[in-house]
Amino acid sequence: MRAVQTPPTGAASAVYLTLVTQVLSLGALVVFEQVRGRSLAGQIAALGGEARGSQAVVGAVTVFAVLMMLLVGTTVAAAIAYLTWLIRARQVNAPAAPAAPVLAAWLVPGVNLIAPFVLADEVWRGARPPFDRRGRWLSLLTAWWVSCLAAVFLVAARLLDTSAGELTGLGLTELAVTLLAAVLCAWTVRDITAIQRSLHDSPQVRRLPLARSRPARHAASDVAS
Numbered sequence: 001m002r003a004v005q006t007p008p009t010g011a012a013s014a015v016y017l018t019l020v021t022q023v024l025s026l027g028a029l030v031v032f033e034q035v036r037g038r039s040l041a042g043q044i045a046a047l048g049g050e051a052r053g054s055q056a057v058v059g060a061v062t063v064f065a066v067l068m069m070l071l072v073g074t075t076v077a078a079a080i081a082y083l084t085w086l087i088r089a090r091q092v093n094a095p096a097a098p099a100a101p102v103l104a105a106w107l108v109p110g111v112n113l114i115a116p117f118v119l120a121d122e123v124w125r126g127a128r129p130p131f132d133r134r135g136r137w138l139s140l141l142t143a144w145w146v147s148c149l150a151a152v153f154l155v156a157a158r159l160l161d162t163s164a165g166e167l168t169g170l171g172l173t174e175l176a177v178t179l180l181a182a183v184l185c186a187w188t189v190r191d192i193t194a195i196q197r198s199l200h201d202s203p204q205v206r207r208l209p210l211a212r213s214r215p216a217r218h219a220a221s222d223v224a225s
Helices: 009-047 055-093 100-107 115-126 131-160 172-200 203-224
Strands: none
Touching: 009 055, 009 172, 055 100, 055 115, 055 172, 100 115, 115 131, 115 172, 131 172
């Protein structure tokens, strides 16, 4: 009988929660940008580093700083939660699977453009899903990874562009793409976790020892008769 480890449902829940907080923090920053960002950027530029008049903007600057820290913090938390889930999901399929390849796949520049896609697909295949779901899975995985790269590119491009006279330049486009990437990411995590859970809860896996013991009982009854 194949030993099936418990699927990482707790780690999957952590991914869902941190993705929600990331999107909410980005949404709050976008709202602040739309309501106050341009005017605040103009006020800061008009001060020109002078202390006089700085009290007029200190409150808004503090709110902006808090929102930025929340976005960075929730993004880091989402990344850690996903990596934790991915490592544990790989170990469900192969208990001896090391964590180093997963960390390298996400942290090494250039490699992280394709390796996370490959690793997620490897975990899905290792869970032994029905073959007829392969096309659906590849479509979902591709949509997630493309939207994830698009979200990273759009947000980074906005934050690095200081020529527009805005604080961050983040708007509804960046929020929508990030939301799409988060939803698809959660979907891939749920898909893999559900397959692993169904394998773990499979009646065939649980009842296999009983099925093997039946011939012995029948043989004993035949001898007694």
